[in-house]
Amino acid sequence: MIKKYLLAPGPTMVPEEVLLEMAKPIIHHRTSEFSNIFANVREKLKPVFGTKNDCLLLSGSGTAAMEAAVVNCFSSGDKVIVVNAGKFGKRWVEICKSYGLEVVSIDLEWGRSVKPEQVEAALIANPDAKGVFIQASETSTTAYHPIKEIGNLIKxxxxxxxxxxxxxSVGVVETKMDEWGIDILVTGSQKAFMLPPGLSIIALSDKAWSFVEKSNLPKYYLSLKKERKSQSDNTTAYTPAVSLIIGLNKVLDTMMNEGLENVxxxxxxxxxxxxxxxxxLGFELxxxxxxSNAATGFYLPENIDGGKFVKFLREKMGVTFAGGQDHLKGKIVRISHLGYHDIFDTLTAISALELGLKYFGYNFEVGVGVKAAEEVIFKYKVSKL
Amino acid sequence: MIKKYLLAPGPTMVPEEVLLEMAKPIIHHRTSEFSNIFANVREKLKPVFGTKNDCLLLSGSGTAAMEAAVVNCFSSGDKVIVVNAGKFGKRWVEICKSYGLEVVSIDLEWGRSVKPEQVEAALIANPDAKGVFIQASETSTTAYHPIKEIGNLIKxxxxxxxxxxxxxSVGVVETKMDEWGIDILVTGSQKAFMLPPGLSIIALSDKAWSFVEKSNLPKYYLSLKKERKSQSDNTTAYTPAVSLIIGLNKVLDTMMNEGLENVxxxxxxxxxxxxxxxxxLGFELxxxxxxSNAATGFYLPENIDGGKFVKFLREKMGVTFAGGQDHLKGKIVRISHLGYHDIFDTLTAISALELGLKYFGYNFEVGVGVKAAEEVIFKYKVSKL
Structure with missing residues (x-):
């Protein structure tokens, strides 16, 4: 018997009560029953996004919402600045180039966070740039970028x-879209929203909506103008992912119930x-x-093959971590803290890590990792109960 | 958000796939569909009980099956020997006395296991005794009695x-009913069988069935003769707990799949x-x-109120242990290892115990418990993967 612990940065574990909610008989989306749920979801998303504007739901994973950001607000030949500090920064570059945008890439070593000054320098060097693309949390490197500070610059x-x-980052750390000057913010269902993948959410500032009017890129399924019109009437342009939206309604209730600060x-x-x-345990972050508070990545010792390590933990011990991507493949491990994840998931992660390290011959004192984690948990949580 | 960890010796956690199986639309019990499942369950129980005889299913918790053992095989005034070493030994005494049996009680300090010689002495002193009642695992004290040795005596x-x-003990440790000379063996659904409570199982040896013929105690719902007749036809005398039996069918498959030795x-x-x-951590077992391998009980330091300690862990940290019963109330903690429970549940239990101990002011080096547990798990499991 191997119990499964899904501790990779998405998809994440789904709460039992949400699974049960989604397992109820499917309802039709062109009904007042669905529209009521949809209206609730749209309202409850606003404080999580930190916006007074519409949060539009798209049936598609996070990449679909990233593409929607590009194709709805820009035009062929537009120059844009992209902070490229990992696999997902690179994805912004790829999407922009696919649609003929001219990309000025701020290339960073994986693991670094961009400095606001670097963005400022790029803005000064490229006065004709129409936008700055970035990740808040770069999942591939587990680094966070200083969004608030950069937003204040671009404002x-x-x-x-x-x-x-x-x-x-949305639902993981405080994100104040309006206050921080974020014009387009996208997220997906399978991270802090602790749902299965398949749903993404995008919100646009008034300034971004003014860009929509000028964009000449081709789009149909991802047309946000069309979605905004439909969603304002509490319906969707195309068939929505009904059960995921019903699950999201439940998730948002549990998040509000816990309190966003506590989340x-x-x-x-x-x-x-x-x-x-x-x-x-002696590792370098x-x-x-x-x-980032979404996940923690660290380098394994050189004599441990990260691919084999992650596979061993997943297949033999039931614990799913993520390995590295691209040039970090086989070199790092990433442990998620996202979504339906509590202190005992963290302690399970560390115990599993220790057991795996011992199996792979790493020389360390068993228990030091758990001890360190328990001390943090005691200091900041248990002692205050 | 508090995730729940049910780590008390029953009810125990139920596997998700079993919950889903039981959540399917209810079927009628007087159908061939149900009879097929029932027949399968009855066959699959035999290796777990270690018997070639019938395993009868009763809709009632373990105590119902205990009572069935008494009322079906004994008569008013019969003398019986009871090993009374905890709350459940005392329960045998109470049931026997309720029906007018004369009880010779081998009273032991809670936490002790009976010695075969003590049973032998009672048998010699009471040549007219009709039976010996015992727990294999006395849940209230987490002690195991040497069933095999005592069975060989009574044979x-x-x-x-x-x-x-x-x-x-059934499903927790090897139990060879026929080989060890056990005449009546009872168990419940909510322990090693990892189901919700409400179902119990009882098996009788040929010798025990011969006692059934002579018993004069009143019984109706718990009449095993009637149940044997019905269950031989793959139905039940009264309405059975359909969903629990369907769940048990699934559980037995997963246990067979894991292999009983591995369970x-x-x-x-x-x-x-x-x-x-x-x-x-410095505690006395x-x-x-x-x-017993079902649960581990230990004494808390005198200055920690066990009732408050267990309540704190359950309500503030989501981790349910059991406290003590009767005179051990407030003095001990019992941690279960039963059923749908793996190494990371054990490590969660120990981490939670450590965090709770620190909260209650116990002086120890954080992490020593987890380190000890990890070392055992590495030695006997992970190193062999």
């Missing part, structure tokens, strides 16, 4: 949009405990500047 | 039955890891002679 330019991939605090605590455990 | 007496409460080994491993952790 000063009427002619530029600030487009943020919040796929592993963010829980992610922060599990992330901090994991970072301290990983350091106590992948995120050099600002580690 | 020598044609005129006596050996009645074993296997509620927290027993898993319980043994989690129990051993917990015992080592508890000892490393409640079970003095033979600790």
């Amino acid at each position: 000063l330019f009427d002619s530029k949009l600030f487009i943020v991939d919040g796929i592993t 963010y605090g829980r992610h922060e605590l599990c992330a901090l405990a994991t970072r301290e455990a990983v350091k106590a 992948l995120a050099k500047d600002i580690p | 020598l007496f044609d005129s006596k039955l050996f009645i074993v409460d296997g509620i927290t 027993y080994g898993r319980h043994e491993l989690c129990a051993l890891a917990t015992r080592e952790a508890v000892k490393a 409640l079970a003095k002679d033979i600790p």
Whole structure:
């Protein structure tokens, strides 16, 4: 018997009560019953996005919403700046290039967070750039970029949009779209929203909507103008992912019930405990500047093959971590703190990590990781109960 | 958000796939569809009981099956020997006395396992005794009694039955009913069979069935003769707990799939890891002679109120342990290893125990319990993967 622990940065575990909600008989989407749920979801998303504007739901994973951001707000030949600090930064580059945009890429070593000054320099060097694309949390490197500070910079330019991939940050850390000057914010269902994949959410500022009017890129399924019209009437342009939206309604209730501050605090605590455990075990964090609270990546010793390590834990011990992507493949491990994840998931992650390390011959004192994690958890949570 | 971890010795956690099986639309019990499932369950139970005889299913919890053992095989005024070493030994005494049996009680300090010589002495002192009642695993003290050895003793007496409460031993440790001379073996659904409570199972040897013919105690719902007749035809005398039986069918498949040896080994491993952790934390095990692999009980320091401790872990941290019963109330904690429980449940249990101990001011080095548990788990499991 192997119990399964899904501790990779998405898809994440789904709460039992949400699974049960989604397992109820399917309802039709062109009904007042669905429209009521849909209206509720749209309202409840706003505080999580930190916006007064519409949060539009798309049936598609996070990449669909990223593409929607590009094709709805830009035109062929537009110059844009992309912070490229990992696999998902690279995805912004690829999407933009696919549609004929001219990309000025701020290339960073994987694991680094961009400095606001670097963005400022790019803006100064490229006065004709129409927007800045970034990840809030770059899932491939588990680094966080200083979104608030960069947003405050870009706010000063009427002619530029600030487009943020919040796929592993919305619902993980406080995100104040309106206040921070984020013009487009996208996220997906399978991360902090603890749902199965298949649903993404996108919100646009008034400035971004003004760009929509000028965009000449081809689009049909991802047309946000059409979605905004339909969704304002609490329906969707095309068939929506009904059960995921019903699940999201339940998830948002549980998040509101827990309190957004507590949701963010829980992610922060599990992330901090994991970072301290990983350091106590003698490893170097992948995120050099600002580690993300969505997941923690670290380098394995050179004599351990990360691919084999992750496979062993998944297949033999039931614990799914993520390995590295692209040039980090086989070199790192990433442990998620996302969504339906509590302190005992973190402690399970660290115990599993220790057992795996011992199996792979790493020389360390068994228990030091868990001890470090328990001390963080005691200090910031249990002692305050 | 508080995730729930049910780590008390029953009810135990139910596997998701079993919950889903039981959530399917209910079927009628007087159908060939149900009879087929019922026939399968009856066959699959036999290796777990270690018997070639019928395993009868009763809709009622374990105590119902205990009562069935008494009322079907004995008569008013019969003398019986009861090994009374905890709350459930006391239950045998109470049931027997309720029906006018004369009880010779072998009273033991809670936490002790009976010695075969003590049973032998009682048999010699009471040649007219008709049976010996015992728990295999006394859940209230987490002690195991040497069933095999006692069975071999009683085998020598044609005129006596050996009645074993296997509620927290069947499915936990190897139990060879026929080979060990057990005449009546009972168990419940909510322990090693990882189901919700409400179903119990009882098997009788040929010798026990011959006692049934002579019993004069009143019975109706618990009449085993009537049940045997119905269940031989793959139906039940009264309405059965349909969904629990369907769940049991699924559970038995998963147990066979895992392999009974592996099921027993898993319980043994989690129990051993917990015992080592508890000892490393400086505590004394409640079970003095033979600790049960179903659960581990230990004494808390005198200045920690066990009731408050268990309540804190359950309500504030989501982790349900059991406290003590009767005179041990407030003094001990019992951690289960039963059923749908794996190494990470054990490690969660130990982490939660450590965090709780620190909260309650116990002076120890955080992490020593988990370290001890991890070392056991590595030695006996992970290193062999």
